[in-house]
Amino acid sequence: MKPPRSLLSLPPILNAFVSLIPGLGQLLRGYITRAILIFSFVASLYGLVLWRLDDAKIAVTVLPPSIDTADLSRPQETTLTYAVVAIIFAVLGHLWGIFDAYVCAGHKPSPPRLGMTFLIIGTLVVGSDITEINIAKAVREIDDIVPRLSQILWPWNPEKILYRDKENFDGVALWETPCQEDGPVEQPEPVEGQPYLEIAPDCGDPSGGRLPNGRRREGTEVTLKGYNYRPNEQAELIINPASIPEFRVVVDGERVRVTPDDNGQFELSFVMPNFTIPSTTVGAVPVRIIVRQQKEIGSPKLVKEFWLSLEAIIETIFLALMATAFGLILAVPMSFVAARNLMATNIITLTIYYLVRLFMNVVRSIEPLIWALIAIVWVGPGPFAGVIALTIHTIAALGKLYSESIESIDDGPIEAIQATGADRLQTIMYAVVPQVVPPFVSFTIYRWDINVRMSTIIGAVGGGGIGAILVQWIRIGDYDSVGIAVWMIAIVVTILDYASARIRERYV
Amino acid sequence: MDAPVLRIENLSKTYEDGTQALVDVSFEIRKGEFLVIIGLSGSGKSTLLRCINRLVEPTSGHIWFDGIDIAQVKGTKLRSTRRQIGMIFQQFNLVKRSKVITNVISGRLGYLNPLWSVVGYVPPQVRQDAFQALQQVGIAEKAQNRADALSGGQQQRVGIARALMQKPKIILADEPVASLDPVLAYSILDYLEKLNREHGMTVLCSLHYLDLVQRYADRVIGLRDGKIVYEGSKADIQNITDTQFRQIYGEEAQRLGGGLTGGLQKG
Ligand SMILES: Nc1ncnc2c1ncn2[C@@H]1O[C@H](COP(=O)(O)OP(=O)(O)OP(=O)(O)O)[C@@H](O)[C@H]1O
């Protein structure tokens, strides 16, 4: 190959010099693609580095000085480090470009491997910074994910998924905050056969809030004496302020528990924990202090999360089924007008063909997730929104697959049947339908399969089905229930996958 | 021999792209005749056969069949004409995913009420006839198989059975054995010959191999560039001269030996 025609033949040194503007030397010597490649890479790399540096500067000045930068997941130094490395490679690439221009002025240059290597490495370095890639962090915090994953992978621990109904055995004392002037708080009468509590003091303050001197306020220390409990069976401390749901008291991450002695008696001291008092309350807030023993009664049952998951997965299967069915009904007629071999007869049909194709491509290019968001605005959250979203996407996807299988049918049998004197309807029934039904069936089942999987995602944004509860459980960190739901999905997907493979086998 | 079953008069076909595939072709075929068309690839053999059953619309000319000119007939008339003309294709053109028996039944569609096809109803008599047609071509035991599960030779037999279901007056065969190996080629053509000899079926067939032509043809027509350049009897074709040969196949054509594998090749 001869070198290309030069636009301007500068001597090698000068040609290298003008390449301070990346690629100019190459351009002058007529290596146009090479010039474009070098210029665009070097220029964009410099540009990206400048942008990152600028970003880092803004980030540093925007942050108020009081906030400790160590708290942020990505200290600004990281960006600076990345930027410096990227600059080095940019400059190397640039220098290589200058050298290359020198070579170009003499004879045909070899492929720009070295220079491109510099520039690509530089780009990847900037890319790592932009996408906040932090492998160290991923490795360091791997411990966080392992127990969660094991919970998800094996939720079928009998202790977790089975439970028995419980009977409460409560002793109750009344307490109030703040203290009032009107004498001791009236305590409930002890009942024969039931435990009861003595409390002292019977009023005080909960923990929390700040005192005028800025220190955290300690709650009142309260001592409980319990009588009439079942001996040697653990009991839990529970607090139930008026108009707030009851809660278990936790100190240093452990629930407060006590075990009565052989006589069914105990003594327990604790600091009144923090709870919010509704700002509308006037006067004293009554607080029920409960020490509860529980006894399991009845036979073991599956936890309600299991039944919830089961209901949700059934909803999901039907959501996918309805979407596939509606999609099928609408996609079949659409696929015939979107088949080129049927529509190429004249300009009007061809225009329809192009419009339908365009429509299907646009619809298909929008993810079902986006359709779900639109459908939720339209009909509100729930499975119906999911059906709409998946239906829209299914029409376009199936329409395309169907029309392609119509386009690829063999003309030979059609002609042969026509030649027997069959009319149009007979030709379609005997020559077209047998050819398209198997792919139609196969695509439809495949689509149902996809729709089941998609509906889990759709559910996550409010489209109903198992995705909805799955996301809720992930948010509250209930990984055992997440595990149950994931298993349900996996089982259903596997069964469907197997079934659809079998059906397709039969039909194709 | 009897009166002509088919008479072609000044038939021409010019495709949309301007290709002149047939130019002023005239000939006739008598009842019970085995007429073979020969010619190079692209000489217009398929176009000629497909004009006769109107898979291709002729540009001009007449096709006299059964006393009427079918070159321009439409609608039900076209249907009833087509059903009397059976066709056998090089690629068999079976509906591959349908059963063999269904493929054979489809040969009778021209006689059936179109609405029946929607519900897939087939009169029992038709089913029985289809079975008989399959028996005739010797593959009745394959009736319930899918068409694509059959070998090439068997598929072509199904193609013949389908044509027979039309109760045709004439069978057109467009290179019926070109995608089969030589042994099968003979068995298929033997079958057509048997139909021709024993049942007086008129056959119009395009063929490639000269030894097949010499063996089966009653009469031969040579096409070149859409024109008839040769016409000869069975006797003529046995003694075809090099000059005639070149007329059909061009100056540079080479003639190979006339044995079993002998054929025509463009040199
Ligand atoms: N649908 C079509 N549109 C345009 N030209 C066509 C069409 N079909 C055939 N032709 C042309 O018409 C001429 C005759 O074709 P035809 O298929 O009849 O030849 P043939 O003798 O059957 O050839 P072969 O032995 O290859 O089958 C060829 O030049 C071919 O390219």
Ligand SMILES: [Mg+2]
């Ligand atoms: Mg042909």
